Every structure is written in structure tokens, then in C-alpha cells.
Amino acid sequence: MAGVHVVANQKGGVGKTTVTVNLAAVVADTLGGTADSSPVLGVSTDPQASMLEWAERAGNELPFDFEQCHDNPKLLGKLREIKQYSHIFVDTPGSLENESILQAVLTQADDVIVPLEPEPLSFNPATRSIERVIQPAGVPWRVLLNNWDPRDGTADLEQTREYIAAKRWPAFNTVIRHYKLHTRAPADGVTVVQYAKNRVALEARQDFFRLALEVLGTGGDGPRHASAVNGVSSTNGG
Template sequence: MTTATASSGAQPDTARQTDSYVITVANQKGGVGKTMLTLSLAAHTVAAHGRALVVDVDPQANSYDLTRVMDDPGYEVLHELDPVQLTQIRQLRDFDTILVDCPGSLEGHDVLAEVLARSTYVIIPYDHEPESIMPTVRTVERVKASGVPYAVVVTKADPRLGAEYIMDAWQTLHSAGIRHFRSAIRLYRAWPNSLKAGVPITRWNERYAPRLREDIASLHTELLLDLGRRELGGQR
């Protein structure tokens, strides 16, 4: 691997053959909340007594760097610029979930295709801004063409705008024929504040931190339900 340094607050008991879920978080538009989703879902998996690995394939290495300075994140992290290595990681390490944080821009190189070939599911964050619509549509088209299951999640929703904002985002996605989660991730200062303090959001004590945790938990539950239905249908 290119930068195979791991950081973890919980060391694995033993390594065994496994077939972990590989959940890719991607959008060709930067700034839509990919790193927030990746790290929050990893922390939530650990809080639910699961084992998670974050694979950061972004040259900027935000997920990797933020995790490295955390106080006992509970999950492991790799900065891996060769997505092909995901095959080896998925087969040899004992993780329940591997979360892949993709670059904000995928133009000029085929990172997404390599990642999709090794993915179980794709979460596409969408912040419902005018400049995010077309990149999200293009990302969805590429994911659909790959045959990997996906859903878009509305992120960075301003809680002061109420449910109407989220409903409008869902209507925009529905009109474009884009599948989406019924969960949404609201925008609270608890997220950047927890990062600044080096504490996973699952352990951060701030007024609105529980609400952000509720959003992440809701998304995580929806994801697991969809994965379970697909397994029952033989679509994994």
C-alpha cells in the first residue's frame, strides 16, 4: 500500500478471512460533507460495538489527518492512494464496515471506477445548493452504470429552515429520478467543534451534539436495513 499507516484506539484480537461491507462516500462536488459522514459513521459503528476502518483515498487526506489527532477514535484509518488495495483490505482484515472517503474532484483520473469495483454500497452526500445539483447527478449516473447500490443523503441541512428545506431537497432528487435516504444530516457546530477538540462526535458533549448523533444513527439504521434487504435478495 502507498501509505499504509493505521491509527486505532482498539486493536484487533486476531486477523481472519472476512468479507466486510465496503461503503463508499463520494460526490464529484467538494464541500458536501463526505468527511463528516465518513468519520461520523465510523464512530457510530464503534459505539454500536462494531469494528470500522476508514480508507482515505483523497490526496488531501482530511479523514486520515483528523483521525490521527483524535483521542481514541476507536476505528482504524488508512491513507491509501491506490484503491486497488481495497480488495486485499476487504479480504484479510476483520472489520464489520470499511468506509471509503473519496476525493472532492474525480476529474482527470479514474479513482471512482476503481473504488466502485470494490464497493458494497455508495452513499452520495448532497447539500442542496445550486452548484451541487449537477455534480451529484453526474456522480449518481456513474454509480448507476457500475451497478453498485446507492442512495443520496441530504447533508448540511440548516435546522433553522425546518422540514421544508429537506422536503424541497428530496423533491429535487425525486424529480431527477435519484434514490435517496429518508434520513438527513443537519448542520450543527457540534461537528467542527468536536474535531477541533479531537474527540469523536459519539463522545462529544455539547448542546446539539445529541441531535447530530441522532441523524447519523438514523442514516446508519437505514443503511443496514437496505443492505439486509439486498442480501436477502442476493444482491450483495
Template sequence: MRVIAIANQKGGVGKTTVTMQLGAALSRRRRVLVVDVDRQQSTVWWAENVRDRLPFDFAGNQHLNVLTRLRELQVEYDFVLVDTPGNLEDTPVLETALNAADFVVVPLTPEPLAVEPTLRTIHRLVEPRQLRHAVLLNRIDARIPSQLNTWRELLDATWGVPRFDTYLRQYKTQAEAPVLGDLVTTLRDNRRTAGTISDVTRVGLEMTQQFAPALSGRW
């Protein structure tokens, strides 16, 4: 079982989107549990809007104690994804989640105001625990040709933090997914949804490869 914390002390960078959509993508081939310890309970609201059965097991509105007992679960999961709070006030909650984690996904939107909280999360909370981690660029605007390369260069050369090769582009389909209860496993694959499905699927594949050969097998 691999515990993946989705973490950033900057709110609004897409932690819930990454948690829910990555959980759905991984569930195509793996057994997944999604846990929510953020008091905003955004994943709970999203899950309640899903019309079909969730493709993963879901534990919303959980007390912190569940994180310290994840290894004791009788049900075997390949991945446990934990949606965490995005503010300084809930730092103890985030620290508990990180103490239970094997890997940290750090979503980052291409906004200057997101930089300092993201680097603070990594340098003060993630790195001291010697946790494997990677930044996931989110809401990349394909209409801005230089945006992706600029932010990749910042992550690689200026800040020197690990990142996913894959990224999530900005799509209306993705923005509307929580209120419509959509997941990549329930979306109809057409011209409108193809980009969202492709992006999340590639992130899921790269996430799985982070733990190869422990989770070997064709995706």
C-alpha cells in the first residue's frame, strides 16, 4: 500500500481535483482509497454529486486518527490518496498526513502568488521528512505557448524541485467536474472531454511508475 498525500499550503491550486481525478485514473487498474481530512470537505461534496458509483473506496470527513492507522487496514489497497488542508491554520493536520505518507503530490498553478506557499510547503514540511515528492503543474493554459516551458524552467533551474513530466491543462470540463460529479472514468470520451481524460490518465501512469517495479504490470 502506498499513501499519497496531495498537499500545498496554498489554497485554490487544485488539490481536490488532483485527488479525485487521480484516484479515478488509478482505479482503472489498481485498488484505491480516497481519504479527506480537509475540514472544507470538498471531496465529499464532489462525491455526493457523482451520479454513478464511485470507482474507488471513499472515506470522507475523517478524523486524523484514521491516518495513523492506515497500515492496519484489513483491506489491501494499492494506493491511498489523502486530500489535505490548504492553509496555515491547519498545519498540524497536514503534518499528520505527511507523517503517514510515502509520496507527496504538490499541485501548483502558474500564478506568482502560489510560488511562496508551494516552496514553503516543500522546504519546511516535505523535505525535512525526506519524503519523495513532485510538483504537478495544474491549469496550464494551452493558449499561452510559453507558459508551460517557463514554469518548467523555474521548477528545474531556479527552484530546483522535482516535478511530474506530465501536467494538467485548463479545461472547462475539468473546472465543471466537481459540480457535475464528473470523473475521468465517467466522462464520455469525445472532442470536448478528450484533453481532460488524456491529461489525468498520463498523470496516473506516471504516478504508478514512481513505484515500479513494486506495482508492476501493464497499465
């Protein structure tokens, strides 16, 4: 049975698709997948189909299998029954209008990754997503600080960490830094494991490899319920 990892935040533009694609690519690369036989499936449930466009540009070079499923609720309700893959990574819509899709996917999830950009305007939408949809689903979840640009300094990053701590939200140790490589990748049809071999590309890849270790439960505490901050944790290595 595949481990189902859902990337969710009902605010658009927080990097859900980038996180989903690159995390799926890193896990597939780590597990030794090939273009003909991948242990990883990427699923897009977003009607805007950004992940589909990225996958089409990548073509046969995409290191994982892919399905666009926003109009296939029957499949969304059976993700955990798929035996062909070790891990399934699911991109979700960035809109409250598609809440039913997110709710359907959460019934299949082993854990949820909630990308949060380190800026105050991102706080309220993330809070609504967590409190209205994700927490009621009873699925282990963690917040991911995403798209932080070190050139902006650490003030916003620290403020966001303080907000997360005040909310007593579980969070990943990994922070995904902002790189132009990430914003160019969809248009170029490449994933993080296919970046050019130079210092900047190596740093960009390292963030996602660290995140993959945490998601798979081998480089951190593993997925946790919100109650984990009170000393009760639930680990699922996928």
C-alpha cells in the first residue's frame, strides 16, 4: 500500500505545486525509480492543472508517474488502494471553492504538508485551511516554511516561526529557500533532481532532500498530529 502525502493550503501561490513536484522527484530519485518504472506517483487535483502543464513539458524525463485527477473523484477515493507505488504525492487546489476535492483527498492521506510563506499575509489563509479542513480530518500534518529568500534577511522568517510556535503547530525543521531555479523549472520542464551541477543548484536540491528525509520519517520525527507539540506524537514512515 502506498504512503499518501498531501500538499495543501487553500491560499494560492504558496508553492504547493513546486513542493509536490520536487518532493516526488527527490523521493523517486532516492528510491531508484526509472522513467519506465517509478515507485512514485504524482497526482494533481487542482483544476488549474499547473502540475499537468509541468509534467507535459518534462515529458519522458519526469522521474515519477503522473495523473491529473481533479475530475475523477472515484480515483481520489481509492488512492490508498493503489499497490503499484511506494509513495503518492498529491497537489491540491488553492481555493476555498474546491474544498470538496481537498476533503476527499484527506480521507486517503497518511500525512499533510502545509506550505507557508514567511510573510504575515499568509498567516490567516493557512490558519483557515488548518482549522477548517485539515485538523477536522484527523490526519497527521506539519507546516513547511516555503519560499524564504535569504536576501530579505531573517525578520519575516523569525516572525513566522513565532506565529507557528504561538499556534502550537507542528512544523518541519527544513526551510525551502527561494531560488530562481525553482520558478524557472516548470517552464523548462525539469525537476530539482535535473538541475545543472553547480553550487546554487546543489543548495536548491539539498532543501528538498532534507524535506524528503523528514517526510519519510528518516531525518526527523516523522509526520505528527498537532497534539505532538504536547508530547504525543504519531510517526508514519510511509
